[in-house]
Amino acid sequence: MxxxxxxxxxxxxxxxxxxxxxxxxxxxxxxxxxxxxxxxxxxxxxxxxxxxxxxxxxxxxxxxxxxxxxxxxxxxxxxxxxxxxxxxxxxxxxxxxxxxxxxxxxxxxxxxxxxxxxxxxxxxxxxxxxxxxxxxxxxxxxxxxxxxxxxxxxxxxxxxxxxxxxxxxxxxxxxxxxxxxxxxxxxxxxxxxxxxxxxxxxxxxxxxxxxxxxxxxxxxxxxxxxxxxxxxxIGSPSMNFVKGRIDGANGTRQFVSEGGLVLPLPAQASVAVGQEVIYGIRPEHISIGEGGVAMDVVVIEPTGSETQVFARSGTDLIDAVVKDRIAARPGEKIGFHIDLSRVHLFDGKTQQRL
Amino acid sequence: MQSNRLGWILLAPTLVILFFFGVVPFFYVLWLSFHQWNPFALDPAVVYNGADNFRALVFDNGFLASLGVTIAFVFFAVLTELIVGYLLAQAFMKEFPGKAVFRTIHTLPLIMAPIIVGSIWKLMTTPSIGIIPSLLASWFGFDLNIGTSAVAAFTVTVIMDVWHWTPLVTLTLIAALVSLPADPFEQAQIDGANKRQIFWHITLPMIAPALLATVFIRLMDALRTVDEVLMLTGGGPGSATRYLGVHIFKEVFPKTNYGYGSAVSIIVLYLTIVACWLLYVALIAPRNKKA
CATH class of the missing domain: 3.40.50.300 (P-loop containing nucleotide triphosphate hydrolases)
Structure with a gap:
C-alpha cells in the first residue's frame, strides 16, 4: 500500500x-x-x-x-x-x-x-x-x-x-x-x-x-x-443558479435577478449593493408553503418519496425538491421558502464563491 | 418463396460452372483412380482394377520419396512464411517513412502467376548466367548449383515459395492485428507481463484463428505446388524436388498413366484434409469445446 x-x-x-x-x-x-x-x-x-x-x-x-x-x-x-x-x-x-x-x-x-x-x-x-x-x-x-x-x-x-x-x-x-x-x-x-x-x-x-x-x-x-x-x-438534482445583482437601500439588501425575480439574502453575506452575483440554491433547500417567493408552477414530478417542483417567475426557472406531496397544478401560484443558511453566492464575472 | 427462387436464379450460373468444372472432374478423377487407363499402352482400354492403384502406391518408392520431400518442403516453407509474415506484419503496424511504398512492393509477388515466378527464379539461379550463383560465388566463394545439388535445389524452392507467399501471410496477419482491441494489451502491461509474455499469452492466442486460417490456406497451396517447381527444377536433381504435384504431373502427362495419377491425386487430397483436420482438432476444437 x-x-x-x-x-x-x-x-x-x-x-x-x-x-x-x-x-x-x-x-x-x-x-x-x-x-x-x-x-x-x-x-x-x-x-x-x-x-x-x-x-x-x-x-x-x-x-x-x-x-x-x-x-x-x-x-x-x-x-x-x-x-x-x-x-x-x-x-x-x-x-x-x-x-x-x-x-x-x-x-x-x-x-x-x-x-x-x-x-x-x-x-x-x-x-x-x-x-x-x-x-x-x-x-x-x-x-x-x-x-x-x-x-x-x-x-x-x-x-x-x-x-x-x-x-x-x-x-x-x-x-x-x-x-x-x-x-x-x-x-x-x-x-x-x-x-x-x-x-x-x-x-x-x-x-x-x-x-x-x-x-x-x-x-x-x-x-x-x-x-x-x-x-x-455536485448534487442531484443540480443547484439552481439565478443571475442578477444586489439591490438595496437603508441597510436592507436583496437579490434581484435579470428577469426581476427578488430573492432574500442571508444577513451575513459579504456583498455590496450593485454587485453582480450568481445566486445559487439547491432544490432540496427550498420548502413550499404560504408566503415566501411567489412562483408559477410549471411541472410537478412526483417520485413517491419526494416531489420535484419546477416553477417560473418571469424568465427565471427554479426547481425545488420536497418531501411532501404537492397538490398544486401547473399554472397555479406557489410560495418558495429559501433556507437562507444554504444560499451560495458567486461572483457574476469570475464565477468564484463570494 | 419469390425471393428464394430469385436467389436460385442468380446463383444458377455459378452453380452450373461449379458443377461442370468442379464436381464433375472430381468424380471423374475419383472414378478413374479405380481404373487402369493408359491410352498409349498396349491395352489402351479403361479397365476396372479395384484398389490396385492405391495398393501399388504404398510400395511405390517414387511416390513415398515424393511424399517425404513434400512434407519437408511444406514444413519449412509454411513455417518460414508464418515467422517472416508475422514479423513483417508487426513492422507494418508501426509508422515509418516510405511505409506505403514498401508495403506495395512487398505485396507485388502475390499478383504474379506461379509460372512467371518459376521463370524468374530459374533465370536468377541458373548456374553460369543467374545473378544469385554469380554473387554467392564472388562474395562468399559459394558454389550454388541447383542442377546438381539436391540441398541447393530444395532450399531454393523453399525460398521461392517464401518469396511468393509471405505477403499473403503478412496481409492476413495485419488484418488480424489491426482488429485486435487495445485494452487487453494495456491490461496485460499493468498485470506485469513483459513483451515476450504478452506475445505468448495475449497476442498469439488472440490472432490464432487468423493464423490458423492462413496456415490452412498455405498448407493446401504448398501441398499442391506444381508450376513454380516444375519451371525451376523440373523436380530434380534426381527426385530432390519432385513434390507431389510435380509427381502427379509427371505420372499423368509424360507417362499418360491416368488411372494411377488419379489415385495419387485422391491420396493427396485425403492427406490435405487429414492434415487440416489434425490442426483443427489440435488447436481450435479444444477452445470451442471449453467455451
Missing amino acids: AGVNIDDVYKRYGSVQVMHGVSIDIEDGEFVVLVGPSGCGKSTLLRMLAGLEPISDGTIKIGEKVVNEVLPKDRDIAMVFQSYALYPHKTVAQNIGFPLKMAKRPKAEIDEKVGRAAEILDLTKYLDRYPKALSGGQRQRVAMGRAIVRDPKVFLFDEPLSNLDAKLRVSMRMEIKELHQRLKTTIVYVTHDQIEAMTMADKIVVMRDGRVEQIGAPLDLYDNPQNVFVAGF
Whole structure:
C-alpha cells in the first residue's frame, strides 16, 4: 500500500495542451474519485498514473518512488478498465490468476488466491467459464478479481460501472466500497457520475478542461463549492443558479435577478449593493408553503418519496425538491421558502464563491 | 418463396460452372483412380482394377520419396512464411517513412502467376548466367548449383515459395492485428507481463484463428505446388524436388498413366484434409469445446 503524489503534471499532444499543471495528494489507503464531464482529462490522468500515457511535465510518485519513467508492469498497480479488458481466450480462473502467473508465483498459491478472490466476488461457480459466457456484472467482477489478487499498492478504476444497468450499478457501488473498507488499499477511481463520486469517495477531485477545480470531502464539496462549476456538478438534482445583482437601500439588501425575480439574502453575506452575483440554491433547500417567493408552477414530478417542483417567475426557472406531496397544478401560484443558511453566492464575472 | 427462387436464379450460373468444372472432374478423377487407363499402352482400354492403384502406391518408392520431400518442403516453407509474415506484419503496424511504398512492393509477388515466378527464379539461379550463383560465388566463394545439388535445389524452392507467399501471410496477419482491441494489451502491461509474455499469452492466442486460417490456406497451396517447381527444377536433381504435384504431373502427362495419377491425386487430397483436420482438432476444437 502506498500514497500517490501528483505534482504539477502537464500533458501535451504536439502543440495542444490538455492538462495544465494538475497537483493532487492522495494518502495511503484513501479512496479518491476523479470526477468531471467527459473530456476533462480524468481518464488521461488515470492512464498517466498507470503508465499507459507518458506525462509531458511534472512528477508522479507512488509511495516514495518517482514513477515518471517506470513501465506499467513495474508500478505495482492494478487497474479495472471501463471495458473490463478481459482476456477473451482465458477462463475466469485464468483471467484472475494472470497477474500472478506473470509474476511466476507457484501454482498452488495462484489457485488459492484465485479461489479466495472468487469467493469474495461470488464467482466460484464461473471459474471455468469464458468471458463471453458471462453477464456484464459478472465480467465486471472478474476484472475486479484480477485486480484484487495482486495485492497492489494502488487500485485504479476507469469508469468501471458505466456499462452496467442502474440497479447493478448501485449494488456494485456498495461492493466496491465494502472491498475498500476491507482491503484498505489506496484507490483512484474515475467517473463522470457525481453520485458515484459522492457515495464512494473519501476525497473527490473535480476536474474540468485539464484543470482541478476543487478537491475535498464529498460533503465539503456539497456544502462549500468553490465556484459555479463545482456547485452545479455536485448534487442531484443540480443547484439552481439565478443571475442578477444586489439591490438595496437603508441597510436592507436583496437579490434581484435579470428577469426581476427578488430573492432574500442571508444577513451575513459579504456583498455590496450593485454587485453582480450568481445566486445559487439547491432544490432540496427550498420548502413550499404560504408566503415566501411567489412562483408559477410549471411541472410537478412526483417520485413517491419526494416531489420535484419546477416553477417560473418571469424568465427565471427554479426547481425545488420536497418531501411532501404537492397538490398544486401547473399554472397555479406557489410560495418558495429559501433556507437562507444554504444560499451560495458567486461572483457574476469570475464565477468564484463570494 | 419469390425471393428464394430469385436467389436460385442468380446463383444458377455459378452453380452450373461449379458443377461442370468442379464436381464433375472430381468424380471423374475419383472414378478413374479405380481404373487402369493408359491410352498409349498396349491395352489402351479403361479397365476396372479395384484398389490396385492405391495398393501399388504404398510400395511405390517414387511416390513415398515424393511424399517425404513434400512434407519437408511444406514444413519449412509454411513455417518460414508464418515467422517472416508475422514479423513483417508487426513492422507494418508501426509508422515509418516510405511505409506505403514498401508495403506495395512487398505485396507485388502475390499478383504474379506461379509460372512467371518459376521463370524468374530459374533465370536468377541458373548456374553460369543467374545473378544469385554469380554473387554467392564472388562474395562468399559459394558454389550454388541447383542442377546438381539436391540441398541447393530444395532450399531454393523453399525460398521461392517464401518469396511468393509471405505477403499473403503478412496481409492476413495485419488484418488480424489491426482488429485486435487495445485494452487487453494495456491490461496485460499493468498485470506485469513483459513483451515476450504478452506475445505468448495475449497476442498469439488472440490472432490464432487468423493464423490458423492462413496456415490452412498455405498448407493446401504448398501441398499442391506444381508450376513454380516444375519451371525451376523440373523436380530434380534426381527426385530432390519432385513434390507431389510435380509427381502427379509427371505420372499423368509424360507417362499418360491416368488411372494411377488419379489415385495419387485422391491420396493427396485425403492427406490435405487429414492434415487440416489434425490442426483443427489440435488447436481450435479444444477452445470451442471449453467455451
